[in-house]
Amino acid sequence: MTKPLALSLGEPAGIGPDITVAAWLRRDTDQLPPFYLRGDPDCIKRRARLLGVDMPIAEVAIEDVAATFTHALPVVPTGHSATAEPGKPDHSSAAAAIAAIRSAVDDVRAGRAAAIVTNPIAKSVLYQAGFSHPGHTEFLAELAREDGAVPQPVMMLWCPSLAVVPVTIHVSLRDAIAQLTTEMIVSTARIVVRDLQSRFGIASPRLAIAGLNPHAGEDGSLGLEDRSVVAPAVEILRRDGIEARGPLPADTMFHAAARSRYDCAICMYHDQALIPIKTIAFDDGVNVTLGLPFIRTSPDHGTAFDIAGSGRANPSSLIAALKLAARMAGAPRE
Template sequence: MPSLPLALTQGDPAGIGLELSLRAWHERQERALPVFACLANPDQLARTADRLGWPIPIRECGWEEAASVFSEALPVIPLAQAVDVAPGKPDPASAAATIASIDLAVAAVQDRQAGAVVTNPIAKSVLYAAGFKHPGHTEYLAHLAGKAGIEPLPVMMLWCEELAVVPVTIHVPLQRVPSLLTTQLIVDTARIVATGLRRQFGIASPRLAIAGLNPHAGENGTMGREDEEIVKPAIALLQAEGIDARGPYPADTMFHARARAGYDAALAMYHDQALIPIKTIAFDEGVNVTLGLPFIRTSPDHGTAFDIAGKGIARPDSLCAALKLAARMAARQDAAR
């Protein structure tokens, strides 16, 4: 486990993030969770616990105190912004606190006060209504990580013990995927994945399986030319660099157990090609990992769930998995330094 606590953001306070944070701390021993501190408004956290009838102690503290506090109370690094929203009723007035929580978490990791960032879910529409200018959570983290105006390329990897999968194109309409997919994008993504697997997962020679875009990986060009003209050249370039990249493989035969044993991560060409298999295998325990940043970031693989917020029924499995994976990655990275 890392010697530094993990920085857990509040997410949208009208969603399930606060109650998941409370439940994670409450179940910290049975789930063998690493030390974490919440960056949140303490009063809002206390109101959430009271509303749910959970007698969970909350203690404001600094980063240097979080580890000693953790055994007795949920450590909270307080936000300056007041937050008072009802569960399930998102309010753009809370956007400043949501963003501040992210800012402080990244700053803590950059200052070596925290070992990794774990983010609770946000609602982009709520932030947009308050004037947020970035496409999403991950892009904002890349912006915070940038130096001299140069932002890193963030790569989203969905992870569970049985599968790690990366969508090369992400939140775009399906009809736009062929025009956005380039040999260079595949190469850049695969390089970042291979580096992340080596540095943060301890895999000395990562094996990457590359999916084809079209059915049957194009079947030698008879079902579309993209796999011949875009995907295959990318694999050849990666192999020339010494990266163990294979494919393109038909996506419909890549994700059964025997196939998964042959690679360490799969690269899919679009969102659903990647997310359907992992959500089938690990719907409650999947973790969203961002590779390519100069710090570790994980997140639950679900959204704000406004429809069940405040009911105390949201499962903390994915958040707990995200906390444990962040700790493993931080320990591995520290050991490699």
């Protein structure tokens, strides 16, 4: 990877500025790739002072990031000020967060950055400002629109010992069951396979497909969805030449021996995927968006307004997201 990573500011009242400062301070010990912050330089300077950190912060052009990164945190301004205090979003928060995301996407699509890493946003703050997308992922998909078509984004949660993908995401369990279709499982799995090959260097990805019901439906006695919806998807994937197993009982998919037999678990709903990975890697899991024409990773946590500016925010997930973005941009071999 020769180009730097673009890191968006996120919600300025959250812990994004805190973990950005902490990550840059650990750039040498954690061997971080060069990155720059897209956001308001004054915001990050105020937060560093509040945290009691005396560090150089330099407003730079993107072409100067690599030379600057070794001795100062490079910040490429978006032109939007962020005046919010820690834990207290204000009128500037939404515009600052959105501008940072847009600018980072522009940078990577123009070839100025290798990948995007996004700090956490507060969806409630964005909604109050008229934001029309369900979240970060959907907004990025809209920004990736090409020839009028919006790509299907797929959310992967990743750590070195487990990768999981929920087919349905931020909907109620009742709605997840109603929305789940064979076609949705197949299209999600195909995107996962494609990006595991191209972004992770896994030549022949192995998928474990979770069942929807307890014990994967117990042959229909605990629900018919696994026979009528999930199993047909597995058969289609196998006919595609994809190594897919399932539907599998979700309660036996995530112990160490089971995890060694697949590269990614395809889960039917949000908590089925996120509970195991957050149990295994609560502090350093990474959110990866597959299916986009650019690489995007993010810390797997929220804005944590209650500890913003306190110095207690753990940068491990951001550090892992930066490292994974660089690895994906380098197209590693299996």
